[in-house]
Amino acid sequence: IPSEIECWEREQKMNTIKIIRDLLRDEAAEGQKMNVLARFIVAQVKFLRTDCFTFQWIRGITLNAVHHRASSTGCFYYKYYDPAEMKLVERYLHNGDVFADVGSNIGSWGLFAASCGAKTYAVEPAPSTFALLKNNISLNPGLKDLIEPVQSAVGTGGGSVLFTVDNDSENRVVTVEDCEGLITQSVEFKTLDEICHGALDVAKIDVENYEIPVLKGAKGILSSGNLNIIVIEVFDNYRQIDDLLRSYGYVQYIYDYKNNVLKKHHDRGCGNNAIYIKNLKKVIERIGCEVV
Numbered sequence: 001i002p003s004e005i006e007c008w009e010r011e012q013k014m015n016t017i018k019i020i021r022d023l024l025r026d027e028a029a030e031g032q033k034m035n036v037l038a039r040f041i042v043a044q045v046k047f048l049r050t051d052c053f054t055f056q057w058i059r060g061i062t063l064n065a066v067h068h069r070a071s072s073t074g075c076f077y078y079k080y081y082d083p084a085e086m087k088l089v090e091r092y093l094h095n096g097d098v099f100a101d102v103g104s105n106i107g108s109w110g111l112f113a114a115s116c117g118a119k120t121y122a123v124e125p126a127p128s129t130f131a132l133l134k135n136n137i138s139l140n141p142g143l144k145d146l147i148e149p150v151q152s153a154v155g156t157g158g159g160s161v162l163f164t165v166d167n168d169s170e171n172r173v174v175t176v177e178d179c180e181g182l183i184t185q186s187v188e189f190k191t192l193d194e195i196c197h198g199a200l201d202v203a204k205i206d207v208e209n210y211e212i213p214v215l216k217g218a219k220g221i222l223s224s225g226n227l228n229i230i231v232i233e234v235f236d237n238y239r240q241i242d243d244l245l246r247s248y249g250y251v252q253y254i255y256d257y258k259n260n261v262l263k264k265h266h267d268r269g270c271g272n273n274a275i276y277i278k279n280l281k282k283v284i285e286r287i288g289c290e291v292v
Helices: 004-025 033-047 070-078 083-092 108-115 127-138 192-196 211-216 219-224 238-247 280-287
Strands: 052-056 062-066 098-102 119-123 147-150 160-164 184-190 202-205 229-233 251-256 261-264 273-277
Touching: 004 033, 033 052, 033 070, 062 070, 062 127, 070 108, 083 108, 083 202, 083 229, 083 251, 083 273, 083 280, 098 108, 098 192, 108 119, 108 127, 108 147, 108 202, 119 192, 127 147, 184 192, 192 219, 202 211, 211 238, 238 251, 238 273
Parallel strands: 098 119, 098 202, 119 147, 202 229
Antiparallel strands: 052 062, 160 184, 229 273, 251 261, 251 273
């Protein structure tokens, strides 16, 4: 009969195998599986000595990798962890554009957009995560004038909401009825129109199934015609999101970043992200892509 220690060791080994398998199956690992595996091993060795280490990410950005924070370690393992979406935004953004990273977490997308020359709002409600975001910004003094951290939830109106604080990239808005057994904190609540003062060119929205209230609080921006690209995480609310954005003139596309091709799409897309574009001509002019 295996001892408790032997059972624990076996369980840990199986967990590690599953983590590695999932890492290498991710779309972001395509074409670099051995590099991803090597970075994973390096990180595990470093985490034996410390819970946090600093590394050079992409575009000259410096980040902290924090143990058990998949939002930070994913940057270390994959570099471009949302390859299609990040390549599209990187090629599209110009100096002086405005970018909103809604659900910024540790700030990787926000810093990425700032490194492309965009004035960026990095919006994150969870206090402990917001502290990590600000720390990552402090590691990049050359970008500090381009990125503004905003500690707030985003939705349809003012006041405050309950927000989970211990789930890394899966922190979310919850109701009083749904918060039993969860660690939550009351956080400030603003609309995207208020945060961005009505001016926005590109948005990345990742708010764990709270996307509809975020969009409903951005009526001014969505109507203005200036917000041209939206990268938004979708779940079972995909059809609602699609209908709402189409009512403002947005069309969903998939981006083949290797061949620089945009293709119209009518489904949840690759992974959980969907790409919506309003002024296709402007995108074509900026990135020189083909549309099929």
